[in-house]
Amino acid sequence: MSPSVQPPPHKTPPPSAPQTPATPTISTASTTQTSITQAVLPWVRRLAWTCLFGGTAVAAALGGALVATMVPLPDSVRTEANAPLNVAGMWQTGFRYQVTRPVNLLIMGVDLPEPGQAETDNLFTGRSDVMLLVRVSPEDGTVDLLSIPRDTQVNIPGEGIAKINHANLAGGPELVAATVQTNLGPVPIDRYVRVSTGALRELVDLLGGVEVNVPQRMVYQDVTQGLNIDLESGWQTLNGNQAEQFARFRSDGNGDIGRVQRQQMLMKALRERLTHPTVIPRLPQMMRVMMSHVDTNLTLEEILALANVGMEIDPNNLRMVMLPGRFSSPEEYIASYWILDPVATQQVMNNFFELDSVALLSNRENQAVTSLPIAVQNASGESRVAREVANYLRGEGFRNVYVIGDWSSELQRTQVIAQRGDVDSAELMTSILNLGRVAVESTGDLQSELTIRVGRDWLMRSPDIQ
Known part of the structure; x- marks a missing residue:
């Protein structure tokens, strides 16, 4: 077993999904609906994250986690009492490995x-x-x-x-x-x-x-x-x-x-x-x-x-x-x-x-944020907006700001895209603009450190931002 995985703590295993509850329960439509919702939502969340780890390449990569919840676990993963878990047990207790x-x-x-080579090997x-x-x-x-x-x-x-x-x-x-x-x-x-x-x-x-x-x-x-x-x-x-x-x-x-x-x-x-x-x-x-x-x-x-x-x-x-x-x-x-x-x-x-401790080259910690390449992209539906934002940033002392072609659809909320993962600079930019949210992804301009995808919230900005 990998040192990164910790076995479940010692505790009494859950019963194996009895057909009839041991004690009477109140059965109403609302109570049943609530119980179903509580049981299903963790599965939805588990499914989303299980398949999310790669989208195009990883959509199935961790799919075994879900397969494991649908069949009895092998002996090496059974509980202390050697009782296989079933779907109901998983719903009640969740995954117990950490x-x-x-x-x-x-x-x-x-x-x-x-x-044409589709053989398993x-x-x-x-x-x-x-x-x-x-x-x-x-x-x-x-x-x-x-x-x-x-x-x-x-x-x-x-x-x-x-x-x-x-x-x-x-x-x-x-x-x-x-x-x-x-x-x-x-x-x-x-x-x-x-x-x-x-x-x-x-x-x-x-x-x-x-x-x-x-x-x-x-x-x-x-x-x-x-x-x-x-x-x-x-x-x-x-x-x-x-x-x-x-x-x-x-x-x-x-x-x-x-x-x-x-x-x-x-x-x-x-x-x-x-x-x-x-x-x-x-x-x-x-x-x-x-x-x-x-x-x-x-x-x-x-x-x-x-x-x-x-x-x-x-x-x-x-x-x-x-x-x-x-x-x-x-x-x-x-x-x-x-x-x-x-x-x-x-x-x-x-x-x-x-x-950090095995740096290959001197990093860019001391590079001024105002010198970072910043792309501004209109996603508000108003053609003037990108140049407005670019001019505003230049007025705030940013020296490497440029405008790129419009985004393909409108956004209600501005995105500050950390193209190369510089989260701190992206968060600083949302503070300077007093709007927007940080998105850590590489869908912005390839030459930029930050791409500001300006949404319609810029049109509702406070009067002091002109």
Whole structure:
């Protein structure tokens, strides 16, 4: 058993779901409805967090936590009295395993090695199409998620310079972990999860679709990859095939990086869908299908413990960032790479994975907030607003403020996006603007530290902000 998982405390196990209560109870419609609601809500929350850890690649990664609640547990996980838990017992007592320290998970969505190779032995041996480094911190009540673009240029031990997506094909999860540690810093990687092609499509269909705002018309075809992308712009409910199209589209000028941003958008949409009560009846079938797409070295105890943490974490405490960097130029390399920014990467690793004591380069703690690159994006429906906010910030002493194209839909509340995870600067910005909320995700402008997505609340600002 992993040292990060603490067994349940010694206590008398619950009875095995008796058919008739031992003592009489008052049975009224309202009481029954309340009881059902109290029983179902933890399941909804557990489901949302179980599937949330990766959205596009991780939708099924921790699905075993739910499978475990539907079947008797193996002997190694039974209670002190060796009585298997059943669904009713889980509803009453919750998961009784605990994560006692921060846990780092390496999560990959894997393509088939060659077209048509769908045999079980080949499902997880291809190149990684999605790569996430996830930190679950039970004491802080946070989940930090770092998206690593598949085209990131790295030194793969024993292989040399290549794209990071080649590491799984060359040596499996062990080589991927070694590659991450060699290039990003000596971050401990406790466990891995690999999810095969097809997981996202099947999950979304089982959920009955997912509502997404497609920011632009998406049309692309690649016969060699079997891709035929054709999506209209605007808010719509995507089925599994369409969600996969949305996640894999790369022809927006930002290549793989734009795709990472859309994957983060899809994760948020999946989280919202997974909290809907109509998901519950589909739960058993969904978990059976999802687990056929998963390869992991997480034990059942560890999955239960992580699910227990997920039940306690506020969904607003999910923080998503992308590995900072830039596109390579044709003059540098024939292949297209994402070249990581070593200083900004170290800052992200320090902030989210606690590598302060093993800093690779001097960090940017002393950089003035007023010199940070800040993008301003209109999402209010009023064309003048972005320039108003930019001018206001310049008047407050910010020297590197610029306006970008409008967001694809209106927002009621302004978002200050910590594009590279600089939460402190984002919170300071909300104070200066006297409005908005912080969003730790990488859906803002790629060149920015902060992207201010201005909502309609700016139009209602106090008179002293002009």
